[in-house]
Amino acid sequence: MTQSITEVFADAFKTTFPLKSSPLVDCITNPVTIESMANALLYIDAKPVMADLPEEFPELFTQIDALLLNLGHISPERKDSLLAAGRYAAETHKPAVVDLVGVAATQLRYDIGQQLLQNHPNVVKGNISEVRRFAGLKSTGRGVDGSQLDQSVTALAELTKALQELTERFPNTTFLATGETDLVVSEKGQWRLENGVPQLDRFTGTGDIVGALTAALLGIGLSNDEAVVLTVSYFNCCAEVAAAQNTAGGIASFREKTLDQLSLLADQADWVQMVKGEAL
Numbered sequence: 001m002t003q004s005i006t007e008v009f010a011d012a013f014k015t016t017f018p019l020k021s022s023p024l025v026d027c028i029t030n031p032v033t034i035e036s037m038a039n040a041l042l043y044i045d046a047k048p049v050m051a052d053l054p055e056e057f058p059e060l061f062t063q064i065d066a067l068l069l070n071l072g073h074i075s076p077e078r079k080d081s082l083l084a085a086g087r088y089a090a091e092t093h094k095p096a097v098v099d100l101v102g103v104a105a106t107q108l109r110y111d112i113g114q115q116l117l118q119n120h121p122n123v124v125k126g127n128i129s130e131v132r133r134f135a136g137l138k139s140t141g142r143g144v145d146g147s148q149l150d151q152s153v154t155a156l157a158e159l160t161k162a163l164q165e166l167t168e169r170f171p172n173t174t175f176l177a178t179g180e181t182d183l184v185v186s187e188k189g190q191w192r193l194e195n196g197v198p199q200l201d202r203f204t205g206t207g208d209i210v211g212a213l214t215a216a217l218l219g220i221g222l223s224n225d226e227a228v229v230l231t232v233s234y235f236n237c238c239a240e241v242a243a244a245q246n247t248a249g250g251i252a253s254f255r256e257k258t259l260d261q262l263s264l265l266a267d268q269a270d271w272v273q274m275v276k277g278e279a280l
């Protein structure tokens with residue numbers, strides 16, 4: 001009998017939301033969605049700081065609870081900052097999330113992602129197409145967006161296998177590939193998450209927000225797998241509630257309602273009953 005996600009991660013679903021403490025997350029990220037990420041963290045009672053100058057790291061890293069490294073915008077300075085922060089997080093044992101934004105688009109981003117992986121970060125994530133490219137598989141992603149073509153049953157099975165092979169070399173890292181179906185793979189297991197609505201693919205920053213919130217949950221002490229599963233499930237359930245409310249609105253209204261739910265849904269104890277997903 002296949003175990004449901006809420007059975008496998010029962011304790012985390014019972015105790016995580018609403019947060020009991022306010023983890024401070026340093027986000028080294030892109031200018032497109034930086035404000036959405038900062039506010040999404042505040043909406044769940046976490047604390048953002050968007051600091052990326054390496055000279056600040058020794059002092060700042062004594063204060064932060066987790067680090068988010070987002071490849072959305074690459075410049076020579078940002079590349080140096082991402083690589084320095086990734087190394088420093090490993091040296092100081094600071095929980096870290098790497099978001100592989102655009103690695104299916106350019107070799108440069110792919111190479112930076114691979115360098116960041118060598119630090120054995122807690123979580124490496126991206127949309128289904130970005131993670132396929134990163135795992136050495138053919139990807140049909142365009143720009144920073146995932147492609148539905150990479151979501152077939154065969155493609156998901158192929159990616160699961162490729163990520164399992166990666167976890168043999170990176171046993172302390174959990175891999176997350178997001179999309180209509182989300183795939184979570186670590187050395188402890190493989191899980192498929194099924195919440196969310198198609199509209200989540202139609203405003204920028206949804207994956208970036210998932211990366212930031214995952215770092216926050218690592219910052220309060222959840223395991224890698226728990227942080228990923230709780231974040232994706234919670235965020236996607238917020239979107240489902242928003243979509244149900246948004247009968248007359250467009251995508252901008254849906255975005256607003258989804259972000260609003262981040263601060264509201266945690267107070268509905270029965271939100272966990274919405275969660276869909278299973279062990280593979």
Ligand SMILES: Nc1ncnc2c1ncn2[C@@H]1O[C@H](COP(=O)(O)OP(=O)(O)O)[C@@H](O)[C@H]1O
Nearest residue numbers: 127145146178179180196197198200201206207
């Ligand atoms: N078609 C979809 N149906 C349900 N959920 C989706 C869909 N597309 C994306 N999501 C959800 O939206 C969030 C962002 O995923 P995705 O769009 O793949 O990332 P990115 O913004 O990095 O491309 C994830 O929580 C994912 O589960």
Ligand SMILES: Cc1ncsc1CCOP(=O)(O)O
Nearest residue numbers: 030032072204205206207208
């Ligand atoms: C459009 C865009 N271009 C560079 S970063 C960015 C935002 C990507 O955000 P997400 O990965 O959450 O869609």
Ligand SMILES: [Mg+2]
Nearest residue numbers: 101127207208
């Ligand atoms: Mg993304």
